[in-house]
Amino acid sequence: MRRKGLASMAVQTVASTPSSDPAARTGTVDLGPAAALSCRECGERTPLGPVFACEACFGPLEVAYDLPGGSEAAEALRKRIEAGPNNIWRYAPLLPVPADVAEKPNVNPGFTKLVKADRLAAELGVTGGLHVKDDSGNPTHSFKDRVVAIAVEAARAFGFTTLxxxxxxxxxxxxxxxxxxAGLRSCVFIPHDxxxxKVVMAAVYGGDLVGIEGTYDDVNxxxxxxxxxxxxxxxxFVNVNLRPYYAEGSKTLAYEICEQLGWRLPDNLVVPIASGSQLTKIDKGLRELISLGLVEDKPYKIFGAQAEGCSPVSKAFKDGHDVVRPVKPDTIAKSLAIGNPADGPYVLDIARRTGGAVEDVTDEQVVDAIKxxxxxxxxxxxxxGGVTVGVLRKLIESGRLDPAGETVVLNTGxxxxxxxxxxxxxxxxxxxxxxxxxxxxxxxx
Amino acid sequence: MRRKGLASMAVQTVASTPSSDPAARTGTVDLGPAAALSCRECGERTPLGPVFACEACFGPLEVAYDLPGGSEAAEALRKRIEAGPNNIWRYAPLLPVPADVAEKPNVNPGFTKLVKADRLAAELGVTGGLHVKDDSGNPTHSFKDRVVAIAVEAARAFGFTTLxxxxxxxxxxxxxxxxxxAGLRSCVFIPHDxxxxKVVMAAVYGGDLVGIEGTYDDVNxxxxxxxxxxxxxxxxFVNVNLRPYYAEGSKTLAYEICEQLGWRLPDNLVVPIASGSQLTKIDKGLRELISLGLVEDKPYKIFGAQAEGCSPVSKAFKDGHDVVRPVKPDTIAKSLAIGNPADGPYVLDIARRTGGAVEDVTDEQVVDAIKxxxxxxxxxxxxxGGVTVGVLRKLIESGRLDPAGETVVLNTGxxxxxxxxxxxxxxxxxxxxxxxxxxxxxxxx
Known part of the structure; x- marks a missing residue:
């Protein structure tokens, strides 16, 4: 049922398996509680390494952990987190990073503001409490700092010198x-036009920036x-051979939201969809907090948000399909403009399992919502952020998101x-x- | 000896004294530990109110406090601060704001990162530890969020409805x-060209934005x-009739730097100069921490940084003058381009008293330092931030800033x-x- 997504992953897999893979890169890596990589499709386990697709079935790999359990462990963990630094490293015991990660030079993203948005709530008719998780407060002002910070630790662990x-x-x-x-070399590839x-923002940090004559697909x-x-x-490559680690960074959004609510799950979350990875990892993070006993187990609903000009997951959701049919993006929401989202099928699963939905808004609605x-x-x-707030409004107006529930909407940039x-x-x-x-x-x- | 600065203040004073000044605005205001306004020139005290110049001598007014003292009080205060929120309101006991300030809707600026800058230190030859206080992490990405947040509380206290x-x-x-x-109306005035x-950034928050046909001086x-x-x-007007309160916001930079260093004064601070207010308030904040017993009393040096194209204070410092001769700014460092800095004479005093200096760098050096x-x-x-880092480099190269000292350089935007x-x-x-x-x-x- 997920052939489409998997087929496109498979092509990349073959190309991205390193031609030589020194034992040093997979043998003695210390990535904290990360125990292995496991296939999201067939469950097959692989040692920690710079790989991202299952050798058995080409399914996407994700990080599997050895996490503590029990109510006593939960209390100790909560205290340890609360005594940690004001960034994502407070959650180091739940991330694929070494225990001393906070002592290494890195940009220390996260623990961004969860804004109690009473005036927005009044306009939208939300009565159960509305919060904006505002990731514009990250070092380079988008949630990407979270995922890249984790990828840097994986790069160090595997002995990579160029990011x-x-x-x-x-x-x-x-x-x-x-x-x-971090003192690593960087070499970043962008479409030449x-x-x-954006070119200035990408080039100012002094790494190599290479313009590729072609589309973003050509760059990939x-x-x-x-x-x-x-x-x-x-x-x-943070989003290719380090992707399983990189993607885990989005879990920290879930951790922070719950901790900032006073170790409580919200009722509703509205999350943007680009590849869909962020949404799936937020769900993973919430489930981890429940299984660790850090929050009370109760239902929550995850809503996905897309721009109409790139809404393949929203369309599949509305059509009741399990397959996401790729589209050619045409929207002002360029950071979400992935026409063939790798994690689309998983997003559909999560929206349906939690009782959420996937919705989209026009570019005009995006602009209105930003304002x-x-x-x-x-x-x-x-x-x-205009996409998520616009979708929140649409979901409330159409009665699909209960305004009496406690709601968190993400602004990721x-x-x-x-x-x-x-x-x-x-x-x-x-x-x-x-x-x-x-x-x-x-x-x- | 400060006639120049004072004369220009005096002109504004006459114009800005409110035509009617209801008792309600000065009578029962609760601005926490703020006790009165006091004249920086003659020491005359004035009740808290929306005024900014001394009626006796036209000198600038600043907030005077009733602050606790003694080592026991210091310990209690330190604990209270450390248990406070991750923003400037942790220092509410030292600011002109009501005790419940953190419960009111505001943008909660501050507690930005103090970055241990080992790689920059290596390039510059700083051996005693170098830190960048990075205020780009504030909600609208400049230190102005600090000062405006305090002004908002003053506006509320005085019953103003338009900011x-x-x-x-x-x-x-x-x-x-x-x-x-905060749910206040805003009406902001800018040069029309x-x-x-910048117009988009100023207008997007939905308040009134008025373009004035004329220069910035005409707008003022x-x-x-x-x-x-x-x-x-x-x-x-945050920077006119609320200026004494507004300016206090810059003290929080001093508080944060010392707390983030482990309640310790750095040896050297490099601070940008626009009006000079920020530098004088950082000095005020450091002296408060000493007198409160929150840090050990030891010498520190404050260095002021200007762009060559707007360097009246640097020129006066180098010439050994007490008077700052106004200039017509011509520099890419537009946020520092105040040709007639009101607090220039006080900056000269502080640089000389602490054993610091005031220096300037060319636009080319600013760009190099940004990179x-x-x-x-x-x-x-x-x-x-290019100005301060550029000046830091110049001060080290010329032997005027001891690289063996612990140094903090500010990036304010x-x-x-x-x-x-x-x-x-x-x-x-x-x-x-x-x-x-x-x-x-x-x-x-």
Whole structure:
């Protein structure tokens, strides 16, 4: 039933298996509680290493843990977390990182604000409490800092000296910054025709930035080739051969939300969908907290949010399909514009299992939602935040999200990065001469 | 000896004294430990109210406190601070804000990262420990969120319903966001010919944004007129009639630096100079911590940093003058481009008293320093951060800052806001076809 997603993963797998794989890279790695990689499809276990697809069935690999259990352990763990640093490393016991991770130079993302959004709640009619998890507060102002920080630790563990990725924006900046802080070389690949501002953000950290003459798909294909070539020896591609570790970074969003609510699960979460990885890892994080006894086990609903111009998962959800049919993206929400989302089928499973939904909004609704969030809460969101807030509004209006439930909506990036989205409709109320008379005439007094 | 600075303050004072000043606005205000306003020149005390210049001598007013003392009180205070929220409100007992400030809706700035900058230290030859206080992590990505947050509490205390300011960028965004979160109206005045990006950042929070046909000086003059007019009744101008409170927000930088160092004073601080207010308040904050017994009393040196194209304080320092001669700014460091800095004379006093200095760097050095900081630490600074890091380098190279001392350099804003500064010299290492051969030819493998 997931042939489509798996087939596309399989192609990458073949290309990305390292041509040589020194024992040193898989033997004695210390990634804390991470015990192995396990296949999300067939459950087959693989030793920790720079691989991302199951050798048996080509299914995606994810990190499996040896985690403590029991109520006594839960109490000790909670205390340890609360005494930890104000960043994702407070959750080191639940992440694939060594115990001393906080002492190493890294950008220390996370523990971003969970904003009690009473004014937005009033506008939307949410009565059960509304919170915005605002990841624009991360070092390079998007949630990507979380996932890259974990990938850096995996890169160190496997002896990689160059950090790399394909990107169209946020990820390039996150990788550049993280590599600079960690003292790793970085080499990031982007389509050659990116907007000038994004190129600056990607290049300023001093790593190599390579423009590829072609589309983002061409960039990805090139990266897969590079991993299979001797040139790529020693290179950690955060979103390819380090992907199982990288993806775990999104669990920290779930941990933080629950801790910031006072170790409680919210009733509803509205999460953006690009590849779908973030949403699946948030679900994984919530389930871990339940099984560890850190939060009370109770139902929660996860809602996925897409832009209409790239809504393959939303369409599959509405059509009752298990298969996600790829689309060609056409939306201002470029950080979510993945037409063939690898984790789409898992997102469908989670939305259905938890009683949530997947919905999409038009670009116009995205812009309206960005402005609504800015006007009510003083949070200037990237287009992805406009997508989630817009979808939240739509879900409430159509009665599919219970406004009496406690709700968390994610803003995963910063409006400064997508100024173009709001620029055409955002400007001065008036332009006047520097006189009181002119101000009176403007009608703003 | 300070006639120049005072004369320019005096002009504003006359214009900005409210035409009517209801008793309700000065009578029963609760601003926590703030006891009165006191004149920095003659010491005359004035009740707390929306005034900023001494009626006796036109000197600038600042907040005077009733603070606890004694070693027992210090221990209790330290514990209370450490148990407080991860933002400036942990220091509420030392700020002009009500005790319940953290429960009110506000953007909760501060407690930004103090980054141990070992790689930058190695490049600069700092051996005693180097830290970057990175205020780009604030809600609107500049230190202005700190000062505006305090002004919001003063505005509430004095019954103002509109929050206002004159601005060329960072402050407009900070006021817009803070007012939105607090549920206050905002009306912000800018020169009409600001860059499009800055206009969007100022306007997106939904308050009124008014373009003024004229220069920034014209905008300021207009605001002074507005405060004296009945139209301005009920308006709190954060950087004019709320300035004594607003300015106190910068003390939190000093508190955080010392707490994050483990309740210890650094040996050297490098601080940018715009009006000079921030530097004077950091000094005030450090002296408060000493007198409260929260840090050990030991010498520290404060160094001021300007861009050569707007370096009136640096020039006065080098010339051995007490008077700061105004200049017409011409620099890419626009957030520091105040040609007639009101607190310039106080900055000179502090640099001389502490054994520091005031230095300036060229625009080219600013750009180099931005890139140096990005490349070594993964921090993308606004031009103001390029100024401080550039000045730090110059001070070390000329032997005026002891590299064996523990040093803190401030980055007060985000590089995303001043992309133009680095754009002309920041781009891809190479542009290639999507083939391994083309990549090999580029010489980056």
């Amino acid at each position: 790399s990725c394909s990107s169209t924006g946020n990820l390039a900046g996150a990788v550049g910054a993280a590599a600079a802080r 990116l907007e000038a501002g 294909r090139f990266c897969s080739e590079l991993i299979g070539d001797p040139i790529g020896e020693g290179w950690g 609504l969030l800015a006007r009510t809460e003083g949070i200037f969101a990237e287009t992805a 910063d409006g400064l990065k997508t100024l173009d989205a709001v620029a055409p409709t955002t400007g001065p109320s008036a332009t006047i001469r520097p006189t009181l008379e002119s101000f009176r005439e403007a009608g703003l007094a | 206002s300011c004159s601005s060329t960028g960072n402050l407009a965004g900070a006021v817009g966001a803070a007012a939105a979160r 600001l860059e499009a990006g 003059r207009f605001c002074s007129e507005l405060i004296g007019d009945p139209i301005g009744e009920g308006w709190g 140096l900081l990005a490349r070594t630490e993964g921090i993308f600074a606004e031009t103001a 985000d590089g995303l806001k001043t992309l133009d500064a680095v754009a002309p010299t920041t781009g891809p290492s190479a542009t290639i076809r999507p083939t391994l051969e083309s990549f090999r030819e580029a010489g980056l493998a």
